Amino acid sequence: MLEFDGAVKRFGPLTALDGCSFTARPGRLTGFLGANGAGKTTAMRAVFGLVHLDAGTTRWCGQPISPGDRAAFGYMPEERGLYPRMRVRDQLVYFGRLCGRSATEVGGAVDRWLERLGLADRAEDRVDTLSHGNQQRVQLVAAVVNEPSLLVLDEPFSGLDPIALAAMADLLAEMAAGGATVLFSSHQLDLVEHLCEDVVIIDHGRVVLAGELARLRAALPQRFAEIRFRGRAPAWSDLPGVQLVAVDDGFARLQVEPTGDVAQVVALAQGSAELTSFTYQPPTLSELFRRAVAS
Structure with missing residues (x-):
């Protein structure tokens, strides 16, 4: 060691x-x-x-x-x-x-x-x-x-x-x-x-x-949802405790605070577009790194 x-x-x-x-x-x-x-x-x-x-x-x-x-x-x-x-x-x-x-x-x-x-x-x-x-x-x-x-x-x-x-x-x-x-x-x-x-x-x-x-x-309270969809982009800003951190044609990455509701995220996506994939994970190492060196 x-x-x-x-x-x-x-x-x-x-x-x-x-x-x-x-x-x-x-x-x-x-x-x-x-x-x-x-x-x-x-x-x-x-x-x-x-x-x-x-x-x-x-x-x-x-x-x-x-x-x-x-x-x-x-x-x-x-x-x-x-x-x-x-x-x-x-x-x-x-x-x-x-x-x-x-x-x-x-x-x-x-x-x-x-x-x-x-x-x-x-x-x-x-x-x-x-x-x-x-x-x-x-x-x-x-x-x-x-x-x-x-x-x-x-x-x-x-x-x-x-x-x-x-x-x-x-x-x-x-x-x-x-x-x-x-x-x-x-x-x-x-x-x-x-x-x-x-x-x-x-x-x-x-x-x-x-x-x-x-x-x-896992220790960080925030989670990140990555969503791929077809059709009109949902109004992510309408969701409490959710922040849009990356967006592209048919793609969105959302930061979900502990106060956010992932079920609402899914429901909003399904209500205005065709959902093709959805992942919900802890922060990436890149996000962990940026937070650590900024604190």
């Missing part, structure tokens, strides 16, 4: 982390969310000793993180951390051996991962000849080649096409299912909502919301 306890980091007058505290649990995917400059990258770098905290601690399994612990971690930075003129396989074997494993052992693992991610035919190519998406895949292999107990990824899905995105998402879910602690940042909130059991939302260096995503969504 990875823990941040009161982490503080300042860069001159800028406070990047301001008493940051949260936990990422083993066997689960944790989405680490925040606007640009919120402190996500600084926190991730602190796990690996690339940033030294001014106060507070980071712990692994209840103890301060040691160099030995870090040798069993995997890290995928947002900035490309590869040698562009080095061949793919040679580079991955080199990175794998930094943790003390033999070339034979690491080489076998590298070959398996390259095959898994569809890069076996690019093993002898230089990194700078690969597409952005394939470079992302190589960087992911570098992070997972030693089967880490903790995997930390900074915007791993940036710039990926849908096929590569799905492959990476499946791999992260598989690693978490195998018992690893997986923490990743992303601005793609719909993807995080689909993948993650837990979320941490950080704003100006402080954690403003954290926990199991399903419980966080």
